[in-house]
Amino acid sequence: MRIAVIGGGISGLVAAYRLRQRLGEGADIVVVEQGPRLGGVLHTGELAGEPLDLGAEAFVGRRPEVIELMGELGLDDQLVRPAGKRPLVWAQGVAHPLPGRTLMGIPSDAESLRGLVDEETLERVAAETQRPLAWPPGDDVSVHSLVADRFGAQVVERSVDPLLGGVYAGISASIGVRAALPALADALDGGAPSLTDAVRQAMPAPSTAPVFGGLRDGYGTLIAALTEASAARVVTTLAATRIAAAPRGWVVDPLGLVDAVVLATPAPVTARLLHYVAPEAAAAAGEIELSSSALVALALPRDTVLPDNSGILVASGEPLRAKAFTLSSRKWPHLAERDVALVRASFGRFGDDSLLSWSDDDLVAAAVADLSTVTGIPITPVASAVQRWPGGLPQYAPGHTTRIATLESAIAPLDGLAVAGAYLHGVGVPACVATGTAAADRIAKSLTSRVE
Ligand SMILES: Cc1cc2nc3c(=O)[nH]c(=O)nc-3n(C[C@H](O)[C@H](O)[C@H](O)COP(=O)(O)OP(=O)(O)OC[C@H]3O[C@@H](n4cnc5c(N)ncnc54)[C@H](O)[C@@H]3O)c2cc1C
Known part of the structure; x- marks a missing residue:
């Protein structure tokens, strides 16, 4: 055979x-x-003499x-398991805690968004349960159109897009509710009276089990x-x-x-x-x-004072080139043991392949400048690695x-x-x-x- x-x-x-x-x-x-x-888009390269994933770095361990x-x-x-630190989200030129109690950034209550969105949006989210929701069972729309309609554009740009950008190198306009959030679609099909109710029904039960895993x-x-x-x-x-x-x-x-x-x-x-x-x-x-992306891995002096968070996601519309930073040495205890501090900067959102033609030097320079902006500290890499992923992720x-x-x-x-x-x-x-x-x-x- x-x-x-x-x-x-x-x-x-x-x-x-x-x-x-x-x-x-x-x-x-x-x-x-x-x-x-x-390996395809799974690729372990080398940075500062040690292995480092330059494509996927984790998996859902549940x-x-x-x-x-x-x-x-x-x-x-x-x-290996992550340290359990939360990411930040960079919006309006400020780093905020990533909202809790959300389903892929879609809130289950207004309070979790306080500080990240304006008062008008908070009121709109809080009042969403009062507005009738029309969802024909079996329907499918983009995450953007559903969330923007119910909660407003700020929730999409500052809470949903940063997370979808990480998973699909996508934007909420390129991702459908039914495939990306099947439990939410089920709740809507089942007659949830509002998006807030649907999110509450679809959220996984709280668990102490670690969400992610990785390979040492x-x-x-x-x-x-x-x-x-x-x-x-x-x-x-x-x-x-x-x-x-x-x-x-x-x-x-x-x-x-x-x-x-x-x-x-x-x-x-x-x-x-x-x-x-x-x-x-x-x-x-x-x-x-397909959506393309590029990754810049930076090795920084070990004593670089990075925020004590797993990463920094960037809201859409911010004047930065990078869409996310993984603070790898903070996120993963096994990487914290290394002689250098490790950061991965991700570039690329659906519909914009221009970054694939940037030189390695330009990508590294953009990663360094943007990381310095979001952390507020000077960034002086001792080594870097660049990996492009043309068409790496289906939408x-x-x-x-x-x-x-x-x-x-x-x-x-x-x-x-x-x-x-x-x-x-x-x-x-x-x-x-x-x-x-x-x-x-x-x-x-x-x-x-x-x-x-
Ligand atoms: C930057 C990035 C970060 C990611 N991070 C994570 C993460 O942290 N956690 C997670 O769970 N997932 C993550 N993913 C997603 C996950 O890594 C991929 O979805 C998965 O690895 C895809 O595997 P695959 O085998 O289906 O496709 P691919 O890895 O794309 O493999 C397909 C293979 O087919 C080959 N091929 C194409 N055409 C031909 C041909 N005509 N003949 C022969 N061979 C051909 C290609 O060269 C390639 O090697 C990430 C993806 C990317 C791009």
Whole structure:
């Protein structure tokens, strides 16, 4: 049996590893990756002589997928947790505490926003429960239009956008309620009389369990362990250009005939590859847009007096270039032990790819200047690293869940073909791991039934 996994990001590598588990050592599993290295947007680089993640740096630790995977791969000792400090939000030229009791920045009460928004907005938020809400069950709109209509633009710009910018490199206008906030959509479908009520219903129950986890030496350790455990043949710097149906399998150009194929590529690539074999699925995938970002990691003298917060998010409309800073040495106890203080500055919001053409020097200079502005202290890096992520994150626009349902039902009848990736059921690493596992299960079932 020969199975091709196209795309060597976390989704593809998990699919390859699970296929090995399901099909045994006799299966010929080939991972085809167009870039020079595996991991996709998970990449551990080096700063001041030590490893540092230059893409994703964390995962939602309340979901089981990554922690279970780490356990299976013998990486339990790599699991680290953040220190539990809260971020700040930079708005109107001042650093404020990030509001508590919100759902992705959407408030459940007015008080949490005091100091961040003006009095008029506070009154509007407090009175929102009195205004009738029309939400046809099953509806979907952008987060921006829902929150701006109910609570006003300041809540969007200063509380919601900074958080959505972190997760999707998106803005609330490019992200739909149903895909990004499914529990909120459920509450609205269920007849919540106001947005405030819907948020209260949708907020997760308070828990003392840490929300996030990470890997002590970076995601690179997970990528390396997965690759090894998959025992797959890895072909890098090779792009799959076309797939076509064959009598008992698929032809993948330029690889050749395979029994089954997993497409673990970004949505636009998946759209191109599916064009001739599943036009409806291809059309759905082709509607998904991507957002680009860039990351500047700074190593500062260890005694730099950074705020005692996990990070500083920037409200939209502020005259800064960076959209967020992770104060990594404050956020992660294991990074606080290093000889330097570490900060990651993120750039890029949906619709503005201009930063991709900035030189490394310009990006570092913008990171240093903006960090100095938001902390109020001089910033003198001893080392820096720059990483660009062109098209790194899919946008979950309004209608996303319908689009994905269309895509999945269009490929359901195609025996031996599966898809996985960040554009399907969540951009976070745990969701990607889940799609890789589901794709492997689908292929293994199909191949096993053929043998029987
Ligand atoms: C800057 C940044 C920070 C993030 N931070 C977090 C975080 O802290 N926590 C979290 O949970 N998530 C985070 N994410 C999201 C998460 O990292 C990604 O959603 C996830 O890693 C995507 O994995 P993937 O395998 O689906 O896609 P990718 O990593 O994009 O992998 C797809 C692979 O397919 C390859 N490919 C493309 N075309 C072809 C072709 N024709 N043939 C062969 N190969 C091809 C690509 O080169 C790539 O390697 C972040 C994302 C970014 C960009």
